[in-house]
Amino acid sequence: MKRVTELSATKDIEVRFSEVDSMGILWHGSYVNYLEDGREAFGKKYTIGYLDTVAQGYFVPLTQLNMDFKQPLIYGDSAIIKTTFVECDAAKILYEYEIRNKKDNSIILTANSVQVFLDKKYQLVWNIPEFFVEWKKKWKIIE
Amino acid sequence: MKRVTELSATKDIEVRFSEVDSMGILWHGSYVNYLEDGREAFGKKYTIGYLDTVAQGYFVPLTQLNMDFKQPLIYGDSAIIKTTFVECDAAKILYEYEIRNKKDNSIILTANSVQVFLDKKYQLVWNIPEFFVEWKKKWKIIE
Amino acid sequence: MKRVTELSATKDIEVRFSEVDSMGILWHGSYVNYLEDGREAFGKKYTIGYLDTVAQGYFVPLTQLNMDFKQPLIYGDSAIIKTTFVECDAAKILYEYEIRNKKDNSIILTANSVQVFLDKKYQLVWNIPEFFVEWKKKWKIIE
Amino acid sequence: MKRVTELSATKDIEVRFSEVDSMGILWHGSYVNYLEDGREAFGKKYTIGYLDTVAQGYFVPLTQLNMDFKQPLIYGDSAIIKTTFVECDAAKILYEYEIRNKKDNSIILTANSVQVFLDKKYQLVWNIPEFFVEWKKKWKIIE
Numbered sequence A, B, C, D: 001m002k003r004v005t006e007l008s009a010t011k012d013i014e015v016r017f018s019e020v021d022s023m024g025i026l027w028h029g030s031y032v033n034y035l036e037d038g039r040e041a042f043g044k045k046y047t048i049g050y051l052d053t054v055a056q057g058y059f060v061p062l063t064q065l066n067m068d069f070k071q072p073l074i075y076g077d078s079a080i081i082k083t084t085f086v087e088c089d090a091a092k093i094l095y096e097y098e099i100r101n102k103k104d105n106s107i108i109l110t111a112n113s114v115q116v117f118l119d120k121k122y123q124l125v126w127n128i129p130e131f132f133v134e135w136k137k138k139w140k141i142i143e
Helices: A031-043 A050-055 A130-138 B031-044 B051-054 B132-138 C030-045 C050-055 C130-138 D032-046 D049-056 D130-138
Strands: A008-014 A062-068 A077-086 A092-101 A107-116 B008-012 B061-069 B078-086 B092-101 B108-118 C007-012 C060-071 C078-086 C090-103 C107-116 D009-014 D062-069 D079-087 D094-103 D107-116
Touching: A008 A031, A031 A050, A031 A062, A031 A077, A031 A107, A031 C130, A092 B061, B008 B031, B031 B051, B031 B061, B031 B092, B031 B108, B051 B078, C007 C030, C007 C130, C030 C050, C030 C090, C050 D062, C050 D079, D009 D032, D032 D049, D032 D062, D032 D079, D032 D107
Parallel strands: none
Antiparallel strands: A008 A077, A062 A107, A062 D062, A077 A092, A092 A107, B008 B078, B061 B108, B061 C060, B078 B092, B092 B108, C007 C078, C060 C107, C078 C090, C090 C107, D009 D079, D062 D107, D079 D094, D094 D107
């Protein structure tokens, strides 16, 4: 199996008043919402969203989330989240994220996440679900 | 049926950094969390919490929430929420809330909420559930 | 002074996974964010947003927020918020809100809010600020 | 300079209804709030909280946050956050976190964060602020 194409999706966001802290900058915890927005945009574009995986019989909770905050965003700023699928042989879903300020294209945040598969009884699934292998083939991530 | 005793519960809160907005004051939306904390403290004290009602076969979503913001809270402030049950003959749960600054006992917010009963199929229940009548008698809210 | 035109703005929203509670429906507190989104969309359209009022030397905190929850929204639903300016002679900003499900146009929530004017020292302003009177004339809310 | 004592603080938390997602488990983003609660508890205990650093003329925004989600928490669970200061020679504040379920002491989450110093003009400070060196000596983190 080798990586054939790279899949990514973008999503525009605007910093809300309620997301800004007393320093006038986006509170760091708000980025978790933004990354979820990015993941949902990816899921919608490539039919691998939350409801798609539930329909296949799986929950896909996060087991890891790493965020590097590079520059702040302030109220009124517009930004763009790019979510990229990262191929891996394990029964995991990996994404990398990049948020850029739309004003000057400067990098605001880089991040990555790991999700695992749980079955309907919330038991961890060790083998890659068949539907996920098919999904990767469909989008030419693997051959 | 006449009101016999008044039931209320209190809950201490501390304003979190993430709840404060760029004006340095508690963002108004954060009070919705505080009121839920107050309701949960009441539910725990009088065995009418979310899990208690679910155990009886009912969901109790809010249908109304009215908030009057009197004074701001700032980061580091401590406050106390008082949640009082309001008796009413309908198939509804009514609460009144009062949040006071612990520093000087000044009133920060007054609020009230209305909840209804849904059965397990999410259908509105028009008659007061039997368990709720028993609950009121147990706590001498009605005779 | 009589009301001449009605001003309103609309804003599309999509229910996020993180906004849904364990009953699978949008948590009621999330509507406070939506209403703020609606108010910001109005403010942007009619140049009366948070930054506009700050530029004029005023903060405009909420003093009242009333919400009637009519129907639930679920994850994946799209909705539209309509924010309408309500004319009043006092030194207050009043809005009415209506959120509708885009699927069937059913009403999800109605709400209204009151904001007051604070000066830069956070003191309540009793007289209508001049800039606000001009703003009303500009948009033909008053003659 | 060698590490002399280890400083840590603990904070109890209860999972709120509003923090639980549609899978019935604590939404992963809510942990960011919990970690902030842990950091604030540490800051209060050892006089190195947000207001303490601001009083010294510094903002200390996060530049990194890494979270490993081990087990879920559900509504009604109680947990304990342990926040430990990690000594490092750079102009940074490092913490490690551990959240455990109070029921069985099982590990729910491990995390670590990095904060930097900004001066009042929001410029990055490259040298360790004098007050921070004194603080370390006071608490016998360094000799």
